[in-house]
Amino acid sequence: MSIKKILILPGDGIGPEIMAEAVKVLELLKSEGEQLEWSFGHLGGAAYDAEGHPYPESTQKAARAADAILMGAVGGPKYDALPRAVRPEQGILGIRKDLGLFANLRPALAYEELAAASSFKPEIIAGLDILILRELTGDIYFGAPRGRRTNAEGHAEGFDTMHYSAPEVERIARVAFEAARKRSKRVCSVDKENVLETSRLWREVMINVSKDYPDVELTHMYVDNAAMQLVKYPKQFDVMVTGNIFGDILSDEASMLAGSIGMLPSASLDVNNKGLYEPSHGSAPDIMGQNKANPLATILSMAMMFKYTFNHNDLSDRIDAAVKKVLKQGHRTGDIAQKGEKIIGTKEMGDALVAAL
């Protein structure tokens, strides 16, 4: 591809603020000659306000046409009372499903400079570098039937269906093994095989696919134990692969290993590595509009975009290095500052990052 078309979906809460800083980076890169083009669209609550739907048709069209998508965050108390079908979360779930973004990559990396901001003892997290791979378009998130019914005793009952098909497991398994090949060659597959039928299929397929990757070690862990081991001795992991709901829980837990979720990017890829890139944190309505949010997770998500969708590793590495540099220089937004440290704003952090680039 010659010109890279990026769709930007700032979303709700702090989304527009952090995205403005990411755009500064895009502008710099474009001024240097990168073939980049971007446009803006609505997603989540902002889309509901503007067009009556959290994933409106205008966004669907633009998203399908784009090469990659940069997203801020969605949701906020303003939208809590809306009917479920038009709540902001449906915007995210909708775009993931619509574009087939089945592979969610969530690196958990401990920055040396931020060890003080972490709940963990330095020796637990020093040098930590794990990749959590979450399946993103299946499982209990999208399973049918689901709903409300009255049971035989006349009581209300809520129900959902967890399920995976073999090909769904196979494609995320391949992403895991391929990723592990470029890392420490170890995949830990997380399930609840001692209880769930879905997990039994999951584990069988993992074992089958592993035969194509004899150079990669495959282990299995129950999800309860994984939640414990992540906290006990996180450095035992290289690539962790799991289903949608377990991955939702474990990747948020793991984000704390890095000190602040304000530092963690994510990528959600389709079969052709087209991707949606977003920070792992939420829309933080409590600090919205106050120039307090940390834009680094969004900027690191952009770095992932250059790596995974555009195969432009140099650019990706350059952005990663600039983030390390601003940390080393001592720049801190509130979420990563220790007592006594000087706190700067969203804009100032963005400017520092652009300068470091």
Place this chain on the structure above:
Amino acid sequence: MSIKKILILPGDGIGPEIMAEAVKVLELLKSEGEQLEWSFGHLGGAAYDAEGHPYPESTQKAARAADAILMGAVGGPKYDALPRAVRPEQGILGIRKDLGLFANLRPALAYEELAAASSFKPEIIAGLDILILRELTGDIYFGAPRGRRTNAEGHAEGFDTMHYSAPEVERIARVAFEAARKRSKRVCSVDKENVLETSRLWREVMINVSKDYPDVELTHMYVDNAAMQLVKYPKQFDVMVTGNIFGDILSDEASMLAGSIGMLPSASLDVNNKGLYEPSHGSAPDIMGQNKANPLATILSMAMMFKYTFNHNDLSDRIDAAVKKVLKQGHRTGDIAQKGEKIIGTKEMGDALVAAL
């Protein structure tokens, strides 16, 4: 009740060893005049070996007749290849369901003396005292339909059903609010209401039941955020209540806050406070028969038995105090020892505990 009838199910792996130490405590109490009577039964792999089923009829009868049950741990690699229906886990799931043990209480307490054994910075866990309440007889663990099928494209598919009825949620809600009344009067209900229909019902019922407890504060948290907050700032919680699968994950995660899962007891109660008491840890087949296991979680589970089933708080407090005393005296099994500390065996720890009592 005059004579308290206790059924002891040592189970597999380290189960028999740790239970032998708990029995020493029972013997001491009986010699002091407590009206206690106990018998032994099989559960899990041991029951499969002896009687061909992980929860055999002999155990069913004895369990129904007992006032309380003390369990060790079940499972081990020896049984991994068995058909699912007779695997050790089915013993646990079977007895929970059979006896209607719907309320699983898992306290997470940080012992000052063990702060060094924890992954966390001392200030994160000092003084921590939270109670995780997990619903134990519903949810995706027991939901139907479940199984394997071929989908429309001819591919294998595994599926399970998550579900809760309103009365199931109501009774665990009441346990949570009652427990909170005796503590800091705060209940945090954990769900995934932004995605799951089951969670939507769960949250509605929690809100309804809370109206009977105006003195208790109810908050809600998504399970992904709860997994993060438990690690970020665990002291924000008092009572956390959640469903079976989320509780399985979060209570194991929280166990690490205490330094070692070898210190954590649990209780599973029916509507009349009849209970099954077991350590939170597993059967640890790797150290079985080596006099290495920590018996304290089993002994603390017995303390919970005196409190919750027998309403004998004095005895419960006395056992808790004896555990604190042996820790203060510096007794350490391997799981809670720091480098350089002297390590004692299972039996020696049991003897130290009896002496401290």
